[in-house]
Amino acid sequence: QVQLQESGPGLVKSSETLSLTCTVSGGSVSSYSWSWIRQPPGKGLEWIGYILSGGITNSNPSLKSRVTVSLVTSKNQVSLKLTSVTAADTAAYYCARHVASGSHYWFDPWGQGNLVIVSS
Amino acid sequence: DIQMTQSPSSLSASIGDRVTITCRASQTISNYLNWYQQKPGKAPTVVIYAASTLQSGVPSRFSGSGSGTDFTLTISSLQPEDFATYYCHQGYSMSPISFGQGTRLDIK
Numbered sequence: 001q002v003q004l005q006e007s008g009p010g011l012v013k014s015s016e017t018l019s020l021t022c023t024v025s026g027g028s029v030s031s032y033s034w035s036w037i038r039q040p041p042g043k044g045l046e047w048i049g050y051i052l053s054g055g056i057t058n059s060n061p062s063l064k065s066r067v068t069v070s071l072v073t074s075k076n077q078v079s080l081k082l083t084s085v086t087a088a089d090t091a092a093y094y095c096a097r098h099v100a101s102g103s104h105y106w107f108d109p110w111g112q113g114n115l116v117i118v119s120s
Numbered sequence: 121d122i123q124m125t126q127s128p129s130s131l132s133a134s135i136g137d138r139v140t141i142t143c144r145a146s147q148t149i150s151n152y153l154n155w156y157q158q159k160p161g162k163a164p165t166v167v168i169y170a171a172s173t174l175q176s177g178v179p180s181r182f183s184g185s186g187s188g189t190d191f192t193l194t195i196s197s198l199q200p201e202d203f204a205t206y207y208c209h210q211g212y213s214m215s216p217i218s219f220g221q222g223t224r225l226d227i228k
Contacts, residue, residue, distance in 0.1 A: 035217065044219060044221045044222045045164070045209075045219040045222070046219070047216060047217035047218065047219070050214070050217070058215055060216050060217075094163055101169075101170070104151075104211055105211050106209070107156070107166065108165070108166045109163075109165075110163035110165070111163060112163055
């Protein structure tokens with residue numbers, strides 16, 4: 001059973017880079033596709049970016065130039081870097097595995113989330 | 121981009137009620153629609169995928185239907201553990217991936 005655990009700083013200063021990792025247990029990070037999804041306090045879900053099992057990456061156009069999603073295979077981790085953060089980037093950040101059946105996919109499981117507050 | 125619109129945004133209901141939540145896509149997405157449940161302070165969990173397939177372990181009082189642009193999530197008889205926020209997610213386009221804004225279901 002695959003389990004996910006996000007980790008990283010809970011506080012980041014404005015204009016700096018937010019770096020989070022998602023440690024995968026119960027499966028190989030290279031065998032699946034992964035997304036990062038965030039949720040500002042009291043608000044809805046926003047997709048940030050993904051890395052597919054073949055290595056293709058993509059990110060939300062609203063964030064695209066600031067986002068890097070990558071794998072750290074030696075540590076069985078998925079990494080997220082978000083540059084030039086502002087208060088608008090304050091959110092709980094989740095990693096989630098893509099599960100596929102035929103041409104359908106959905107997110108399962110999700111990590112427990114890592115709340116990041118951007119301070120000035 | 122595919123926009124997902126849920127209605128209502130919030131809903132109050134009683135134990136035993138039948139509840140329906142709607143999700144509408146801005147363009148046709150066939151049956152590429154998933155539903156998630158999120159309880160306060162917790163990560164979302166999938167309830168329904170491919171519009172109508174119940175995730176393993178999810179009670180049969182949950183059901184999903186729809187195709188094209190209009191979809192529904194129905195809970196046939198609300199239980200205390202069902203009070204949560206529900207999100208739809210379109211799995212048709214991955215550029216970008218999009219969610220509905222959420223429907224908060226609370227106790228009347």
